[in-house]
Amino acid sequence: MSFIGQLLERPQGDLTPTRVPFDDLDARTTGTLAVPGDDAYQALVSPWNLAVAVQPAAVLAARTAQDVVEAVRFAGEHGLLVTPQATGHGAISALVGQLLVTTKDLDECTVHPEGWARVGAGVKWIRVVEAAAPYGLAPLSGSITDVGIVGYTTGGGLGPMARTYGLAADRVRAFEVVTGDGVLRRVTPSEHPELYFGLRGGKGSLGIVTAVEFDLVHQPTFYGGSLWFDGEDAAAVIARWREWCARLPEEATTSFALFRLPNGPDTPPQLAGRLTLSIRYVWTGDPAEGARRFAPMRAAAPVLLDDVAHKPFTAIDSVHTDPLDPMPVREAAAVLTDFPAQAAAALLDATGPGSDSPQLLVEIRQMGGATARGGAHEAAFSSRSAAYCLLTVGLDEPDVTAHATEVLVALAPWIGGPRMPNFTFDADDLVHAFDARALARIRAAIRSYDPDGVMAIGRALA
Structure with a gap:
């Protein structure tokens, strides 16, 4: 059965606010929690591509990494699938779980003059471009700087300087990510190396990234x-x-x-x-x-x-x-x-x-x-x-x-x-984005870090 079929098989009656205590999640978090009918709901769920339907049972606009932790744990407790979204440029309808976590308010942005940057998951490339320019530095941004950094980088990141400097994913120093088991982890080449491998190209299959650190290049x-x-x-x-x-x-x-x-x-x-x-x-x-x-x-x-x-x-x-x-x-x-x-x-x-x-x-x-x-x-x-x-x-x-x-x-x-x-752009095609070895490693990491299959994107690869 396709991933879309699996998603449609889940009991929709269990997703109503009266059956799932979303008020409990609201009490556990500092961000805005909205369900269909709330004034804030549509603005929080709408992706950049207006042709993509994004209609989760609830959406949480996280303000802190701990909000993301609570959201993922809540999803696990109630058998929900969870999906991250920042700018929504890469939204795929069938990969939207019952709980959407928007990270656009995780907006820290620090450029270090010695040549690297740290940003929150809600930051777009334009902020780093402008902050790095006074030092003669530049990020490996996308074809438009209005795109979010995390979604672009976790998908590889093929930009307008790619033949010179490679992919944005090749420059990542560290991620901070909430994995499907509800744990916030710092991920580097030596700390959780299988997550470091899978997050650079595996999109959101292994968790919700809350921050990323990456090298800049000298390109004034x-x-x-x-x-x-x-x-x-x-x-x-x-x-x-x-x-x-x-x-x-x-x-x-x-x-x-x-x-x-x-x-x-x-x-x-x-x-x-x-x-x-x-x-x-x-x-x-x-x-x-x-x-x-x-x-x-x-x-x-x-x-x-x-x-x-x-x-x-x-x-x-x-x-x-x-x-x-x-x-x-x-x-x-x-x-x-x-x-x-x-x-x-x-x-x-x-x-x-x-x-x-x-x-x-x-x-x-x-x-x-x-x-x-x-x-x-x-x-x-x-x-x-x-x-x-x-x-x-x-x-x-x-x-x-x-x-x-x-x-x-x-x-x-x-x-x-x-x-x-x-x-x-189709959920059932995502599995074809990886060679056999990479897919096997991603699947092994999913089993280790998301044993209950909470991440909706991970379900598409499991």
């Missing part, structure tokens, strides 16, 4: 941004990109995306209401060398908009130009073993000029470099051998999911290897 500036072309030139530009990025050293991280941006005040007029192609680029070395390396892409076709320049690291969001405001979207993704000319042609047939693609974004990211090598300590993230990754994002409309499936079918000859946890 970068050379990069986004370069935009007309969609009619996509075939020529992508052909140039394929040849060009194959020769790039690890100082460069790049991707391209086909966009169908709506008309609106926030969309540059030369990009609105049409198919466009964005080449994203980050060069972490000497800016003059970065400009020289990028010159072939500027000559690929007539340019609509050129935002590639020497910038402070605080401008890192200009690379991927991801949306900030919550949206109702459907996403699909895969990792690719290669991206030859035939794959590019298949992608363009499905999503390029002349297609009826409903996708807002279709993205190919180059991987490799430091991402492939990994950090000093082995992690559960299992997609290191991937050469590229594919992502589609469309508004929540009837034909979007079916079309995304068509894209995946078209690219099927080049899809292979474990999925990336942060690009997994």
Whole structure:
């Protein structure tokens, strides 16, 4: 039986406030506890992706790590599944247990000038980016700094400097986590090493992280941004990109995306209401060398908009130009073993000029470099051998999911290897984000630290 089936089998009558004494949990904690019908409930449960239904029997907005401890113990006492949520960027409906614990109020943020940071589970990357900038330091943040640090990092964390510095998970010094047995633990390479392994790539399967400490990199500036072309030139530009990025050293991280941006005040007029192609680029070395390396892409076709320049690291969001405001979207993704000319042609047939693609974004990211090598300590993230990754994002409309499936079918000859946890959008697919060895280690850790199966995400892997 699928994980979704297992979840639906649980007796729903036991989840009402009259059958489960949520008032007791409220008395044991300092945070806000809400059930359906309470004024605070909807604001506390709503994820970033408005298309994802998040409707637990109760939600606790934890203010302290001890609140999380009490919530997990309460769930264990009453046979409930518990799920963490901070920003809600990675929410999956079927992985939402009967008790949701939001960690957005765990907001400590300290940057140490010698090169590391400690943050609470509710902190977004933008706070660390801004706090680290005066010291010439930068975190391995995501494609948009509005994303929460913990969810992104526990899923691996593939960011715009990944080929130079690796994954965000590779830089973690320590976690503080409440495991399924209701114990708050400090986790390092030498303290609970199996948790340290599993938390770096295993998402929330092993507990609710309350704080994380990680190394920063010296990167006061970068050379990069986004370069935009007309969609009619996509075939020529992508052909140039394929040849060009194959020769790039690890100082460069790049991707391209086909966009169908709506008309609106926030969309540059030369990009609105049409198919466009964005080449994203980050060069972490000497800016003059970065400009020289990028010159072939500027000559690929007539340019609509050129935002590639020497910038402070605080401008890192200009690379991927991801949306900030919550949206109702459907996403699909895969990792690719290669991206030859035939794959590019298949992608363009499905999503390029002349297609009826409903996708807002279709993205190919180059991987490799430091991402492939990994950090000093082995992690559960299992997609290191991937050469590229594919992502589609469309508004929540009837034909979007079916079309995304068509894209995946078209690219099927080049899809292979474990999925990336942060690009997994279905509960039953999460098990496919790990190779056999990593999955066995995660399952063993679940048995040790969550013997009663309290963590909903862990149930998806058990």
